[in-house]
Amino acid sequence: MDLYSFTECANQTHSLRALFELLVSCATEEGFSEVAYGALNFVEPLRLAEYPPPTVAVKWPPDWCDRYFNRKYHTIDPVVRRTPMHTRPFLWDQLADRHQLQPDERRVLEEAREAGLKHGMSVPLFGPLGRVSVVSFASPSDDADPQARMRHLNALACLFHTASGEIARPSNNDCDRKVALSQREISCLRWVSEGKSSWEIGKILRISENTVNFHIKNAMRKLDATSRIQAVVTAIRLGVL
Numbered sequence: 001m002d003l004y005s006f007t008e009c010a011n012q013t014h015s016l017r018a019l020f021e022l023l024v025s026c027a028t029e030e031g032f033s034e035v036a037y038g039a040l041n042f043v044e045p046l047r048l049a050e051y052p053p054p055t056v057a058v059k060w061p062p063d064w065c066d067r068y069f070n071r072k073y074h075t076i077d078p079v080v081r082r083t084p085m086h087t088r089p090f091l092w093d094q095l096a097d098r099h100q101l102q103p104d105e106r107r108v109l110e111e112a113r114e115a116g117l118k119h120g121m122s123v124p125l126f127g128p129l130g131r132v133s134v135v136s137f138a139s140p141s142d143d144a145d146p147q148a149r150m151r152h153l154n155a156l157a158c159l160f161h162t163a164s165g166e167i168a169r170p171s172n173n174d175c176d177r178k179v180a181l182s183q184r185e186i187s188c189l190r191w192v193s194e195g196k197s198s199w200e201i202g203k204i205l206r207i208s209e210n211t212v213n214f215h216i217k218n219a220m221r222k223l224d225a226t227s228r229i230q231a232v233v234t235a236i237r238l239g240v241l
Contacts, residue, residue: 001026003155003193007236010163016046019167020057023135023160030149032137034117035059037160038074040083040132046168054080056133056164064115078105083124083134089154091146092120092138112138121146123157126226133161151195158233181240185219188212189241193232 001009006026013019024035037056039047047056052069060068067073074080078095085099092109095101101109112120120138127133135157137146146153181189184205191201198212205212216228223238225231235241 001029003152003159003232003236006156006159010159011237013163014167016057016164016167017048019160019163020048020059023156024059026156027137027153030137030153031141031144032120032139032146032149032153033059034061034120034138034140036134036136037164038080038134038136040080040134042129042131044133044168046164061116064112064117067111067115073108076102076104077108079120079122079134079136081105083122084132086122086124089121089123089150089157091150092122093146116140118142119144119146121150121153123154125157125161127165135160155193155229155233158229159236162233162237179222179235179238179240181219181222181235182215185215185222186235186241188215189219189228189232189235192216192228193236193241 006022009022010019013022020035020037024033027033027035036058038054039056040054043053044056047053051058054074058065078099078101079092082095082099090098095109096106117138118140120136122134122136125133125135137153139146187205188201191204196204198209198216201212202209216231219235220226220228220231223231223234225234232241
């Protein structure tokens with residue numbers, strides 16, 4: 001499912017469970033059927049009651065789910081611990097290269113692999129008042145390549161996070177916002193949504209890389225976005241992209 005279809009379906013969804021099932025379905029199409037959503041430094045008021053905080057919603061193998069929560073692995077899980085240190089999506093396989101993991105952190109990753117979460121990636125999500133959330137995707141396949149799916153899974157995570165916030169706080173629905181983007185800003189964001197760099201967009205549109213960056217930054221400012229992908233997500237939800 002592409003981002004536009006996901007957004008359309010998400011806009012018609014009014015429960016966290018249904019929205020999370022939609023995310024799992026889309027991630028499964030990408031080969032990453034194991035998904036978790038957590039609120040790391042606050043208690044999310046909208047969550048599935050069967051999972052203890054900081055988890056909001058989970059789709060993991062049942063045995064791993066029981067072990068993880070019974071042994072309170074969230075206190076030593078390197079994904080939970082290290083997410084606030086990242087500003088971009090990261091691969092679980094690279095955590096040991098970027099951080100000096102403790103033995104208990106390594107153990108959690110090893111046990112997760114044995115339980116069927118063999119290759120994973122996580123998307124840090126930052127909200128108001130310093131709130132940090134995370135969406136994680138993992139594959140049961142030995143041949144999975146999360147790097148190749150990172151852009152699309154990142155966008156799905158951002159769309160899901162925004163949609164879940166709107167379900168929890170319907171009075172703050174963004175759909176009533178009016179944002180006027182120029183045709184050039186829209187063109188640049190469309191190519192960003194396709195995973196193109198500023199240099200590539202410049203070649204496609206026959207403008208300089210600096211001009212591309214100028215238009216993207218203007219679009220981000222108008223959309224109150226702190227990143228390109230957030231700008232794309234917001235533009236899609238507002239119907240301007």
